[in-house]
Amino acid sequence: MDGSDIGLWGVPLAMLAGAIRVSTPFIFVSLGECLTERSGRINLGLEGTLMMGAMTAYGTALLSGSPWLGVLVAASVGLMLGALHAALCQLPRVNDIATGIGLMLFGTGLAFFLGKPYIQPKAPNLGALDLGGWSSIPQVQQALQVNPLFLVGIVLAFALAWALKNTRWGLIVRLAGESVDAALAIGASVGRVRMLATAVGGAFAGIGGAFLSLYYPGSWNEGLSSGQGLMAVALVIFARWDPIRCLWASLLFGAAGAISPALQSVGVTQGYYLFSAAPYVLTLALMIATCSPARSLRGAPAELGAVK
């Protein structure tokens, strides 16, 4: 058998490769949103944070020559945007959904405006680890080129799940999200907890943006996100506010997004518009399958969306 022709096996392999390549921004943004929402705050502005992260990471990598410095700057910008959202939401009678939408538009607009000079130049790339060296099949080698940020994302998902469950810090975050009275009773400052959780969540989203502009697809332009930040926020609901499920959901979205090009490349060419819609169809199907009136929002933090 010719080593370069693996026929229909290419489809599951391409979906695996797609999951590895495409899912990282989903992982980071959904983990950030998960942390924020567990503390009782919604941040819909992460799409804007993602774009700002992507733009600043690209600009920094271009000017300094170091892509990892770009990731760091993207995280700091995300941290600041998250803190801004948290600070605004702490003002009396401010609705966090409206603020989030405002910051989403602000972040994307600012990223487009400041990012103008970075559309043309070519910044250094983050690079990948070759984990497929054991295989002689080029497709497998290609699929297993893994960016370190993907691995960081996986570790982060497990670490976040463990910390929320087992540490005092995690307990306080959960308390802030579930019952403000209980949090106050043990002497925690709900405002400060939410401020930190939102800021750190923003930093995660910033890193997700850095992945987009510095690794895959690996250049800055205005269509870069095409709504991935918003989809990741929706993923959190789908994942029932559980970091590990956020990870699986992100991988599933990445794989579903790879179906359309993968099928076309092996010759299944009819109805590619339909396959392009696969991630959304999948979400709807899973939502319907997992929802029931008896436990429609199980896992949702009780304080979420309450306007103070």
Add this chain to the structure above:
Amino acid sequence: MIDRFNIGRRALLGGAASAAALGLAGGAQAQKPLVVGFIYVGPRDDYGYNQAHAEAAAVLKKMAGVKVVEEEKVPETVAVEKSMESMINMDGATLLFPTSFGYFDPHMLRMAAKYPKVQFRHCGGLWNQAKNPMNTGSYYGYIDEAQYLAGIVAGMTTKSGKLGFVAAKPIPQVLRNINAFTLGARSVNPKATTQVIFTGDWSLPVKEAEATNSMIAQGVDVVTCHVDSPKVVIETAERAGIFTSGYHTNQAKLAPKGYLTGAEWQWEKIYVDFVEAMKKGGVPGNFVRGGLKEGYVKTSPFGPAVSDAAKAKVEETRKGIVDGSFAIFKGPLKDNKGNTIIAGGTTYTQTEPVLEGMNYLVEGVLGATS
């Protein structure tokens, strides 16, 4: 209500502007510049479609007595009508170039009816003398000629015989490029095939990268594209170490090793002609078409991987296209479902209107139009 207020404000501002112009008219009346408006659907520095137009607009800016106004990232909605109105009323534009496909119908036609003294020229086709007003028109380049030449280079360079084409939507202009590229490749390498992947829209960076990667996984070793910004496709292919053929503008800088050649626009030729016509007191042509011969399109300089044999073959074919002795679409030609599209003995010259309604993929293309 809001709309009425808008028009009122615009009329007011327009009135104010003309009043101001009257006040200043003393010395400047003799050399009132020709104001030309350009509208782009994306950023004008995208290494692609919009940049090709913006580069030509930059040439016009250097002409004496011409003022260029530009607006970028204008969606193909009523937003473009507002852009056109503001260019006409506020800037005094008398020649407008809405460059994106979806601007034409109904937006540009509506504005043309409202402002009969302004000349509108649309890039891409569809203008019909029987149906459309005479102050509108269309221009386009036969870029499939350059794609055919790029296909020859690709066919002579590929080792696997598998070529890849990342395309946005199956509209006639895109299909014509895919077909010309494939025919070019198969004229020198009859076993070559072109795998086409449609992403569904003009600018979807993640999908474009994913499409390129899945073709690389299938053994494709030369990839080209028809999307608004080829940057992502070219960079992804260069990182994987395969060859690339550019589109819209020269992308050699993005892929110093793998860039073979590319099909590029030269809009400045058309725009300068149009502006000259306006300055002489006439109007630009209503239906302007041209290819390699007229200088509306060209190929990028050859990259380092192109063999001398391929260069010679390209130059020979180029000569044939320019002097009219060679036609790309001629019978017998079959589509990739086995139907005969052009019967033996029939030859379509580039100006043939049938070609502008192309809705098939030729034999050798792996893919479908729906």
